Amino acid sequence: MGTNQIISPKIVALVFGVLVVSFAVAFYVVAWQEPTQAPPGGNVSAPLNTSSATQSKTGILELIGGLRLPGGAGVGKVLTSDASGNVSWQSASGGYHFQKWTTSGTYSFTIPSGVTGIMVEVWGAGGGGIMSHPGGTGLGGGGGAGYGKGIYDVTPGTIYTVTVGAGGSYGSSVPCPGSNGGGSGGISSFGSLVQATGGGGGSGSCSYTCTLWIYSGGGGGAGGSNGNIAARSGTSGGRAYMDCSGYWYGSASGGSGAMGDGIGNGGGGTPGGNGQVIVWW
Secondary structure, X not given: OOOOOOXXXXXXXXXXXXXXXXXXXXXXXXXXXXXXXXXXXXXXXOOOOOOOOOOOOOOOOOOOOOOOOOOOOOOOEEEEEOOOOOEEEEEOXXXXXEEEEOOOEEEEEEOOOOOOEEEEEEEOOOOOOEEOOOOOOEEEOOOOOOEEEEEEEOOOOOEEEEXXXXXXXXXXXXXXXXXXXXXXXXXXXXXXXXXXXXXXXXXXXXXXXXXXXXXEEEOOOXXXXXXXXXXXXXXXXXXXXXXXXXXXXXXXXXXXXOOOOOOOOOOXXXXXXXXXXXXXX
């Protein structure tokens, strides 16, 4: 009769442990590869991190969540590289920019960084008209102002004085006998580069002729300019007068500004219109 033998659990565990170790050693031996270069050659580059040291990456860097560079950022700015590859936020150079002044007075404008050329437009102010005769209408219209336009080389950081001419005041009445007149429109200019003169003020007089007090108006003269691209003059103001029969003739309308756009018009018994200055870069 045969004899049954029981294998000890300790022996089973020992055998299993030997097998596991054997497989691990065999895998390590097969997977290990000898270095192809002597240290430190062939080392793997350190990953990008938050240190202050300069870091580089070979290949494409793809950012799924977006990129934020806060230093110097602003609406409408673009990233620009210098000759050394340093990137910074700068004002966009594409398209154009402009600044406009329409209220009479004196201002200053500084040429922006990187700008070496500008275009400037100036409108003078209209002359004031003169009123009134007994009929309550104008006698002499103010003259329209001039317009100038030019392109100029400039240096960044240079400061230019900007002047916007004020419309000429109007003359409220004409004494008999006597005369009165509206004020001339002011000059508009951009530094010494370009300017446009204002229109002349309208005039009116009253004298005793033909046994009547006779009123006669005079239109204001037109303004001129000195732009290197365009230099235009406005038109003279109209005039009204009374003949010896007491009839009125003519019209004391204000002259038109040089561009016919309503800027720098002369007044017809009213103040003249203000000038305007625009710089483009």
